[in-house]
Amino acid sequence: MRALFCYFSATGNTKKCIDLYQNYLSLSGVESDIHNIDDGKLEFNPEDYDMVFFAYPIHGFNAPENVLKFAKTLKKCKEKKRLIILKTSGEHLRINNISSYSLIRILKRRNYYLTNEYHYIMPYDIIFRHTDLMAYNMYEALKGLVPLDVKDILDNKIVKLKYMPFGHLLQIFMLIEHPGAKINGLFMHTNKNCISCGLCEKACPTKNIEIDEKGKVHFKHSCLMCTRCAFYCPKDAIVFGLFNSWKVNGKYSFQMPKEEEVDKHKRYCKNSYNRYFKIAEERIKNQK
Numbered sequence: 001m002r003a004l005f006c007y008f009s010a011t012g013n014t015k016k017c018i019d020l021y022q023n024y025l026s027l028s029g030v031e032s033d034i035h036n037i038d039d040g041k042l043e044f045n046p047e048d049y050d051m052v053f054f055a056y057p058i059h060g061f062n063a064p065e066n067v068l069k070f071a072k073t074l075k076k077c078k079e080k081k082r083l084i085i086l087k088t089s090g091e092h093l094r095i096n097n098i099s100s101y102s103l104i105r106i107l108k109r110r111n112y113y114l115t116n117e118y119h120y121i122m123p124y125d126i127i128f129r130h131t132d133l134m135a136y137n138m139y140e141a142l143k144g145l146v147p148l149d150v151k152d153i154l155d156n157k158i159v160k161l162k163y164m165p166f167g168h169l170l171q172i173f174m175l176i177e178h179p180g181a182k183i184n185g186l187f188m189h190t191n192k193n194c195i196s197c198g199l200c201e202k203a204c205p206t207k208n209i210e211i212d213e214k215g216k217v218h219f220k221h222s223c224l225m226c227t228r229c230a231f232y233c234p235k236d237a238i239v240f241g242l243f244n245s246w247k248v249n250g251k252y253s254f255q256m257p258k259e260e261e262v263d264k265h266k267r268y269c270k271n272s273y274n275r276y277f278k279i280a281e282e283r284i285k286n287q288k
């Protein structure tokens with residue numbers, strides 16, 4: 001059996017998830033290949049695989065624009081192809097269930113049929129920085145859940161997220177995030193801390209950043225608002241347009257913190273996080 005992963009991960013969370021998937025599939029004898037949507041053209045032929053995974057971070061209750069664009073470039077499969085969607089996001093609100101509706105529609109026209117969809121909670125790369133403890137707990141939950149979900153997939157168990165009434169309409173409305181990202185991009189610039197290191201230019205998935213011969217950083221018109229440039233900038237020098245106060249800079253360690261942290265957001269979506277961790281804990285415990 002063979003699996004193909006097509007993924008986009010702006011700041012590494014979704015990549016962490018598919019690395020675990022690839023590892024557990026391999027332990028069960030399933031070979032897989034990975035296509036990073038950043039890299040443009042697909043070098044693999046989906047016809048050669050028994051299942052195709054699409055993995056992405058939820059952006060504005062939707063799949064990012066580049067993921068939808070990539071899906072539209074795929075040819076129609078000759079026979080029905082098994083589709084599995086993996087998505088990560090910063091909170092466990094049920095409204096996030098709608099995020100794949102456009103993607104599923106696009107892929108269905110190309111003969112891909114959804115059998116499984118999983119949503120994992122990972123730390124925010126926008127809005128605010130989760131504490132190290134929260135990021136650690138999220139990753140621990142992910143590590144516990146992935147082997148169970150891989151088992152379900154290999155046992156051909158169908159797992160879909162709960163349908164949201166009027167979700168299709170809401171999801172179409174939410175596509176407003178895509179032009180919104182481009183508008184925000186017009187207001188992005190760098191501050192005096194920029195050292196013209198070129199990292200943001202290299203990292204941008206849409207080649208939206210250019211550094212001129214004087215070392216000045218220019219943002220063009222195809223921003224996805226994916227936050228990668230601002231997240232990884234070593235000098236925290238990017239002013240993230242109209243959403244600058246939501247900027248998160250610097251990788252998460254995903255390690256258990258050595259010292260107690262102040263959690264300024266401990267009340268934020270508290271019940272929904274608790275519910276997610278409780279469900280994860282019970283599933284992991286029951287499996288053992």
Ligand SMILES: Cc1cc2nc3c(=O)[nH]c(=O)nc-3n(C[C@H](O)[C@H](O)[C@H](O)COP(=O)(O)O)c2cc1C
Pocket residue numbers: 008009010011012013014015056057058059060061062088089090091092096121122123124125126224225226227
């Ligand atoms: C523009 C943007 C919009 C986002 N919208 C949502 C959202 O609607 N719901 C949510 O739970 N998280 C949202 N997030 C948070 C990301 O989905 C989350 O941090 C994700 O795990 C990042 O994955 P990545 O590191 O693979 O890019 C958003 C992030 C960005 C950058």
Ligand code: SF4
Pocket residue numbers: 190193194195196197198199200201217232233234235236237238
């Ligand atoms: S990554 Fe940061 S410091 Fe480096 S060129 Fe870009 S904005 Fe400047």
Ligand code: SF4
Pocket residue numbers: 185203204205206207208209219222223224225226227228229230
């Ligand atoms: S400019 Fe920054 S936020 Fe916009 S697409 Fe490029 S890396 Fe992502």
